[in-house]
Amino acid sequence: MNIGEAAEATGLPPKTIRYYEEIGLVRPARSANGYRAFTDRQIASLAFVARARDLGFSIEDCRALLGLYEDRSRASAEVKALAQGHLGRIERKIAELEAMRETLGELVRRCHGDDRPDCPILKGLAGEDA
Amino acid sequence: MNIGEAAEATGLPPKTIRYYEEIGLVRPARSANGYRAFTDRQIASLAFVARARDLGFSIEDCRALLGLYEDRSRASAEVKALAQGHLGRIERKIAELEAMRETLGELVRRCHGDDRPDCPILKGLAGEDA
DNA sequence: CATGGGGCTTCCAGTCGCCGGAAGGTCAAG
């Protein structure tokens, strides 16, 4: 399977797959013509990484998860710890964004948004607690 | 006011303030010794940007907001549009993270997390709909 | 057998918003 087919099969752009090879996430063999040749197993690994990335795991997390995935004897506790750590990060990020939404939403709500120059949004950003 | 005092006053690190000068967000004069000299007005602008950044606005949004802030005759509609656009982005991001939280949370919940190798998290990432 | 178009290769640069560090000038206190 060359890179185009791998891209098709995994949903990852060819550029991304090349990048993953560069950082050592996959190590495809090369055909006689120099083209990358992916095994089914490598395609599965790429798809695995694609799903983990969709769930927001960092590349380094993906590398660790992939290692655990390929290690048939690993304890699930290790995987769970990694996933829980990430879940915590997601939750903190959500809380952070919700705080932004509250503050900004309130400013937007108070702004009449017409052609007059008075603007609670700018006042808020300027630190005026109007 | 030199850069250290500006940093103190705005809560921004000196490095960040230098970066903001580099990209043209502030244009401090220089003292005879070559040190940056910030006016009170520039400190206010930096604090304004710091608040906008805290609310998640991009640097380019901040630049636009700063321009609107300094333009006494701008219409608040323009500011509101910018803020609403950003609010929309925040909300989409929250939704995205919540979807991740759901999926990942479910996998974590199903994982017993002990020393056995069976692991629903890895199975989920591998695409097995167990 | 030449040609054209698509796919493949590598490498370099850019994205965004900074941060760390090196090498060196400046300033106030002891």
Add this chain to the structure above:
DNA sequence: CTTGACCTTCCGGCGACTGGAAGCCCCATG
């Protein structure tokens, strides 16, 4: 006069790609 805290510039790196240039390779068509 020295020390140490400030300030300056410049360069490189972060994460996770993405775009583009220059140049092979392969297949089908004329």
